[in-house]
Amino acid sequence: MNQGKRYEVTSAKAAEFISHDEILETLAYAESHKQDTALIDSILEKASQRKGLTHRESAVLLECDLEEQNNRIYTLAEQMKKDIYGNRIVLFAPLYLSNYCINGCVYCPYHAKNRHIARKKLTQEEIRKEVIALQDMGHKRLAIEAGEDPQNNPIEYILESIETIYGIHHKNGAIRRVNVNIAATTVENYRKLKDAGIGTYILFQETYHQKSYEALHPTGPKHDYAYHTEAMDRAMEGGIDDVGLGVLFGLELYRYDFVGLLMHAEHLEAAYGVGPHTISVPRIRHADGIDADSFDNGITDDAFAKIVACIRLAVPYTGMIVSTRESQRCRERVLHLGVSQVSGGSRTSVGGYAEPEPDDMKSEQFDVADTRTLDEVVKWLMELGYIPSFCTACYREGRTGDRFMALSKNGEIQNCCHPNALMTLKEYLEDYSSPETKQIGESLISSELSNIPREKVRELVIRNLNEISGGFRDFRL
Numbered sequence: 001m002n003q004g005k006r007y008e009v010t011s012a013k014a015a016e017f018i019s020h021d022e023i024l025e026t027l028a029y030a031e032s033h034k035q036d037t038a039l040i041d042s043i044l045e046k047a048s049q050r051k052g053l054t055h056r057e058s059a060v061l062l063e064c065d066l067e068e069q070n071n072r073i074y075t076l077a078e079q080m081k082k083d084i085y086g087n088r089i090v091l092f093a094p095l096y097l098s099n100y101c102i103n104g105c106v107y108c109p110y111h112a113k114n115r116h117i118a119r120k121k122l123t124q125e126e127i128r129k130e131v132i133a134l135q136d137m138g139h140k141r142l143a144i145e146a147g148e149d150p151q152n153n154p155i156e157y158i159l160e161s162i163e164t165i166y167g168i169h170h171k172n173g174a175i176r177r178v179n180v181n182i183a184a185t186t187v188e189n190y191r192k193l194k195d196a197g198i199g200t201y202i203l204f205q206e207t208y209h210q211k212s213y214e215a216l217h218p219t220g221p222k223h224d225y226a227y228h229t230e231a232m233d234r235a236m237e238g239g240i241d242d243v244g245l246g247v248l249f250g251l252e253l254y255r256y257d258f259v260g261l262l263m264h265a266e267h268l269e270a271a272y273g274v275g276p277h278t279i280s281v282p283r284i285r286h287a288d289g290i291d292a293d294s295f296d297n298g299i300t301d302d303a304f305a306k307i308v309a310c311i312r313l314a315v316p317y318t319g320m321i322v323s324t325r326e327s328q329r330c331r332e333r334v335l336h337l338g339v340s341q342v343s344g345g346s347r348t349s350v351g352g353y354a355e356p357e358p359d360d361m362k363s364e365q366f367d368v369a370d371t372r373t374l375d376e377v378v379k380w381l382m383e384l385g386y387i388p389s390f391c392t393a394c395y396r397e398g399r400t401g402d403r404f405m406a407l408s409k410n411g412e413i414q415n416c417c418h419p420n421a422l423m424t425l426k427e428y429l430e431d432y433s434s435p436e437t438k439q440i441g442e443s444l445i446s447s448e449l450s451n452i453p454r455e456k457v458r459e460l461v462i463r464n465l466n467e468i469s470g471g472f473r474d475f476r477l
Helices: 020-032 037-048 055-063 067-085 124-137 155-166 187-195 210-216 225-229 231-237 254-272 301-314 328-337 374-383 401-409 414-431 435-451 455-469
Strands: 088-098 141-146 177-181 243-246 278-280 319-322 341-343 387-389
Touching: 020 055, 020 254, 037 055, 037 067, 055 254, 055 301, 067 301, 067 328, 088 124, 088 155, 088 374, 088 414, 124 155, 141 155, 155 177, 155 187, 187 231, 210 225, 225 231, 231 243, 231 254, 243 254, 254 301, 301 319, 301 328, 319 328, 374 387, 374 435, 387 414, 414 435, 414 455, 435 455
Parallel strands: 088 141, 088 341, 088 387, 141 177, 243 278, 278 319, 319 341
Antiparallel strands: none
16 A cells, blocks of 8 residues: 555655545544634635635535535535536547456456456447447547457557547538547557547546555456556656546545545646546446445435535536436536536447347446436436537647646636537537427527627627538537
8 A cells, every 4th residue: 555655746656646644634634624614614715716726625625514614615616617617518428349358347347257248349340330320319529438458459449449430421420529538558559549639538546545446456457556547647748638537436435535536636737737627426336247235435416416516616627527327317416516528328338329239238337327318418408508519629729738728717718618519509409409409409599699708709600500500510619
């Protein structure tokens, strides 16, 4: 374990930028100050300035059990979400390429010893069919997933798959951003991914508690805690400046992983000048051969909502992702508190978009709680007052890493994101939506045009919207 190691936020060593002792001291501090009204009020005042919070300040808010202050946490998180992200919600879908894996992760059905799950690896032609099916839903942004298996899923396979995905143009469909969620790899391979034009590199830590991490990953290359935890440093060195963090809440005590997650974000900011582009907050769910109830660290919906709110206050300009692991009811609650991206119409198996899988060939990584179609999710979001966004403009215009964060922090990103969201929603309505969804969407776009502050931008958007109605596509600011 990393006990006894000093805490050094800029260190390249996982045991130092994620210090076990520092986490324990932080948790003890938060517990002893959970009713310290003056301290909590001062932290909330700092949070209101949108400059972020330290992991220790955030832990105090998470531990706070004062009703008035907790209500202020939720109110402030909701206001901050509105002020920074407006009412936009970005949509994406996962695409599982292969579930071959040589690791022994005890919480994942893809683990090497699972003989019940059907193993499958998509060919490039099968990828093409899956992508066309996703395009026909209306998706423009994918997150590709694959198990760790150098023989079945080498980096060459991932790169070829990315090239295939970007090369598919079906009717008016095109995947404009491919995010990548694959195992920790080398600087050289991260450079290859960067050259392939990926959006965000995503890697979940699962848990920051080293002893628990090693027990949960007893075999395979993922057992190496330091190599896994330092992956984002190698990704940054390889030129990838948009990275996505996350833990699997429920594997370890959530307060511990909450602090570790924010320490990791602080490390990236301190060492590279830019924190994570996104943070994901999945909770462990039942899957083939995996009983989520066997883990004693499950968290309630109330605790989950508070985690989301506190992360929003801690890292105000970092996107937050909630997948179809969560139910419609739960997703609706956390949308208000800080979530800015959701998946829709997802399949968590290898294949299944182009044609439903036979029951005896199922290969889900986890059970999906929100099984609605993308159109149902789009309609739901609009009925809640959100603008479903399929925008990928920042990535394609080079607004990534510190350039994206600079625009976000000075508020200028709103002059791009809101208009781009309206134009990509218009594309969806023209090409993919049901008549009812289209009617709601057209009304929403019409009302949202008045919220574009710059007259010249508003006029340009109106002109582009008319062009989209006439058959033209892919306008962006």
